[in-house]
Amino acid sequence: MAVAKTLTDAKTKLLDASLQVIRCKGYAATSVDDLCRAAGVTKGAFFHHFKSKEDMAVASAAHFGAMAEGLFSHAGYRDLADPLDRLLGYVDFRKSILRGEVSHFTCLLGTLVQEAYETNPAIRAACDQYISAHAATVEADIVEVMRVRGMVPGWTASSLALYIQSVLQGSFILAKAKHGPAVAADCIDHLRRYLELLFINNKGGLRND
Amino acid sequence: MAVAKTLTDAKTKLLDASLQVIRCKGYAATSVDDLCRAAGVTKGAFFHHFKSKEDMAVASAAHFGAMAEGLFSHAGYRDLADPLDRLLGYVDFRKSILRGEVSHFTCLLGTLVQEAYETNPAIRAACDQYISAHAATVEADIVEVMRVRGMVPGWTASSLALYIQSVLQGSFILAKAKHGPAVAADCIDHLRRYLELLFINNKGGLRND
Numbered sequence: 001m002a003v004a005k006t007l008t009d010a011k012t013k014l015l016d017a018s019l020q021v022i023r024c025k026g027y028a029a030t031s032v033d034d035l036c037r038a039a040g041v042t043k044g045a046f047f048h049h050f051k052s053k054e055d056m057a058v059a060s061a062a063h064f065g066a067m068a069e070g071l072f073s074h075a076g077y078r079d080l081a082d083p084l085d086r087l088l089g090y091v092d093f094r095k096s097i098l099r100g101e102v103s104h105f106t107c108l109l110g111t112l113v114q115e116a117y118e119t120n121p122a123i124r125a126a127c128d129q130y131i132s133a134h135a136a137t138v139e140a141d142i143v144e145v146m147r148v149r150g151m152v153p154g155w156t157a158s159s160l161a162l163y164i165q166s167v168l169q170g171s172f173i174l175a176k177a178k179h180g181p182a183v184a185a186d187c188i189d190h191l192r193r194y195l196e197l198l199f200i201n202n203k204g205g206l207r208n209d
Numbered sequence: 210m211a212v213a214k215t216l217t218d219a220k221t222k223l224l225d226a227s228l229q230v231i232r233c234k235g236y237a238a239t240s241v242d243d244l245c246r247a248a249g250v251t252k253g254a255f256f257h258h259f260k261s262k263e264d265m266a267v268a269s270a271a272h273f274g275a276m277a278e279g280l281f282s283h284a285g286y287r288d289l290a291d292p293l294d295r296l297l298g299y300v301d302f303r304k305s306i307l308r309g310e311v312s313h314f315t316c317l318l319g320t321l322v323q324e325a326y327e328t329n330p331a332i333r334a335a336c337d338q339y340i341s342a343h344a345a346t347v348e349a350d351i352v353e354v355m356r357v358r359g360m361v362p363g364w365t366a367s368s369l370a371l372y373i374q375s376v377l378q379g380s381f382i383l384a385k386a387k388h389g390p391a392v393a394a395d396c397i398d399h400l401r402r403y404l405e406l407l408f409i410n411n412k413g414g415l416r417n418d
Binding site: 187 | 233234235236237238311312318319320322323324325326327328333336337340341364368369371372374375376377378379380382383385386387388392393395396398399400402403406407
């Protein structure tokens with residue numbers, strides 16, 4: 001039992017460490033030794049839990065997805081009654097968590113897939129799965145906003161939810177280039193303005209509507 | 210003279226090859242051997258031109274920046290008289306070049322900085338320089354649109370130009386996750402709609418204006 005617990009702890013430590021090390025150094029530059037050192041576990045423990053670094057990265061993507069789901073599902077904006085308030089609350093929440101080191105607020109999934117999309121199909125598939133699952137939670141609120149307002153626009157809730165993710169992922173790239181969160185916060189302000197124009201201030205017709 | 214020409218050719222071949230190999234495999238996973246093999250040159254030629262792989266990546270970022278500048282400065286939309294037509298023409302042009310392999314239409318600078326922002330300051334600085342220079346060309350048209358329309362909004366032309374880059378960079382990440390350009394084209398459609406709402410269809414006031 002004590003041995004089993006130590007092994008389980010080692011797996012959790014490795015997964016927790018992977019989120020930080022990969023977001024800081026990138027996937028290919030991260031070695032199994034780096035991960036073991038950061039987690040304070042042996043290489044034996046690593047290969048007890050994971051067949052390879054690729055296998056660990058797939059588990060790490062799932063771990064990040066689960067962590068994000070916990071974070072967002074318990075955030076205050078989820079309790080708002082109006083779906084548009086929840087949608088704008090989500091955007092405001094994303095802005096509010098742009099704090100600290102760049103590696104702390106950027107996305108493991110975007111980092112992994114940027115590097116490994118072509119060379120590691122299992123990593124690509126895992127990143128797609130968890131990015132899409134997260135986008136689907138946002139999409140549900142967009143569908144509800146459209147239903148409440150009786151909107152039948154020329155775009156889909158799904159495409160808007162993915163657009164929101166593209167802005168966030170791209171804002172992280174600019175934050176990395178400029179080595180700080182300010183540019184990402186400005187991007188999220190433009191994103192919020194787009195949602196307000198679509199759902200609140202759109203008095204005129206839309207050319208593409 | 211013949212030797213000098215061969216060496217110059219080797220440098221160009223290496224830089225051209227680097228654009229493709231790094232966009233496909235990522236920076237850290239690309240070895241000097243990979244680059245020499247793709248360029249068809251010797252390792253001796255590589256180290257004649259570049260001190261290290263990092264040094265080559267900085268030159269590669271400059272090479273990509275110069276290639277992009279050539280591409281955009283000669284595109285048809287640049288000849289349009291109205292600055293808003295040029296701005297929307299830029300967005301349409303970005304959509305039109307989402308063709309072929311994902312590694313062909315994605316951005317070397319976003320790929321490099323995603324991985325190396327923390328570990329390679331010279332690479333980060335080069336990516337920032339060329340992303341920002343490209344954004345500045347878009348910003349010039351936004352400034353002109355605002356001037357022509359007498360707009361004094363609560364946001365800056367600079368922030369909007371960077372927002373446009375964030376959408377493009379993020380749309381490439383989603384294209385990698387979904388392994389095709391369709392999702393990126395949908396994101397660019399939303400971006401165009403935002404610009405239309407800001408500059409054409411904004412009949413109501415803006416809450417954040």
